[in-house]
Amino acid sequence: MIKKPYLMFIGDVSTAVFAKTAAGVKYWRPEQAAGQFRFPGGVDLGLPDFTMKEAVNAGIKTILIGVAPQGGGLPQEWLDFLIEALDAGLDIASGLHVRLAEIPALKAAAEKNNCNIFDVRFSTQTFTVGKGTPRSGKRLLTVGTDCSVGKMYMALALEKEMQKQGLKATFRATGQTGILIAGSGVSVDAVVADFISGATEFICPGNEPDHWDVIEGQGSLFHPAYAGVSLGLLHGSQADAIVVCHEAGRKDVKGIEGYALPSLKECIHLNLQMGGRTNPDIKCVGVGINTSSLSDAEAMDYLNKAEDETGLPCADPVRTGVAAIVESLL
């Protein structure tokens, strides 16, 4: 469990697209995004600019590296600041590809100050293989026609709407951005293949009968590289409900040639068929569409057509909210 609130480390990253994780944390957990630290030219998230000392005085517990350094490697001036932060008693949470906990200078500073470094892209836990045993509580999994179509946003929007309606709901993170937002979770695509379902069972264990775990999906059953991860998640979650997510206008698997995306109906059908193996009562309760590339009028038209095709409530978590999907769930 990563301690909150966070100081968002922006460094010298000047392009908003490279600060997506930080922006996601601020959007979904504004109460945890207590400040930002920038070098000259770093993008402004609209948070108070703190020096490291001011951050500690403001009660901040962890520096969250919510940006990807341009160029790849970790710049020396980032390193210097991170050591200073550890010396002040802050933990570090990072979604970078490089393992900060294995950089000798950071490792030494963390040990000296008794601080933690969370490299959330990598799992340090050992898991058991999936058990497949039915468990108490309810679970909803977001699934997709492809990668990067809005599965995490849909899960977070559902959690928010369900909690607003007084329901017991907990977002369960399965990727690095989701983990930084939630403060815990497991990067399911980074566990050893034998344990995909077991790690998923670990993330969303048995719970109160009226409690919903809202689980962030990964990949797609139709994705030629990642379908194994998606199937392990579907089996391990024993989903009572799924919400299928899609990006308006996307026709083909992103970054892979020759793979047309399935229709919404095909995607719903296959997920119900496969998910039925570990939960025969699985049903699809709605469709999420990322309509950010469309005008308001185009978006409403797209959502209406998707409702006609599927017979289910279709919503954009950012543009329309997801109340209709929560209604369909209950």
Next chain:
Amino acid sequence: MIKKPYLMFIGDVSTAVFAKTAAGVKYWRPEQAAGQFRFPGGVDLGLPDFTMKEAVNAGIKTILIGVAPQGGGLPQEWLDFLIEALDAGLDIASGLHVRLAEIPALKAAAEKNNCNIFDVRFSTQTFTVGKGTPRSGKRLLTVGTDCSVGKMYMALALEKEMQKQGLKATFRATGQTGILIAGSGVSVDAVVADFISGATEFICPGNEPDHWDVIEGQGSLFHPAYAGVSLGLLHGSQADAIVVCHEAGRKDVKGIEGYALPSLKECIHLNLQMGGRTNPDIKCVGVGINTSSLSDAEAMDYLNKAEDETGLPCADPVRTGVAAIVESLL
């Protein structure tokens, strides 16, 4: 690539069931099983008993640990002999759960003598994610209704029969016993989940148009713990042909309560449906049945009924051979 031939290390393992890997190597690659080393009471594989020196003089290159120590831990007397073997210039190949290359005394002896230790259960390679691009050559994948139903034996029997008929065929190993038999391969269930398909593509790359890779399957699409691995293998292999394997009499998923096995037809159907995503021309060319628990008459009856159900040639690789399946393939 593990160097051959092998000295089969039996140690003090006195029960044939714990020497299954060694027996499998001897059965499928008799020319590589050049000798055995036993302590008093060790099971007899019917190979020449060699001291370590005699083995080296006989041209043996690698000690293969084809047994699981009773109790789990590695006995000290095993360790002493393995160090002696490394000192004599032999490599070690092991399918044990413990990583021999990380035991300090073995690591030091291997370095001193410039020898290799292959812990085939663990992958030391880094893979790329699956590409999904069509590639030349033909590929057959064995799939199953469950774990441990004979997928490896079927793949090895098909390779043998195809080579006997003058066809170009290569067994591709995806589990530790298969790797020790073939001398190379990747334990696909031990790679990071993101790379299941990518590792599979690596194992069976593009080849001559009339060459068949015969790929050992793992798990089952119907297995609540391992289906993700099975789907990644199916997608990554881009199988032109599958052979569905089953054990006569098995009704439920082994070791997991509440999961009935699919019928042969259901298993064929789902594998063709899912495999069609990366190879639309996939077809099922036969069924393998492990009939070892049945009498000859019962076995023939079982195989006949399976043929009636599926309309495909059904064979037990050990009892009947697989010529009928190869015929159906061509």
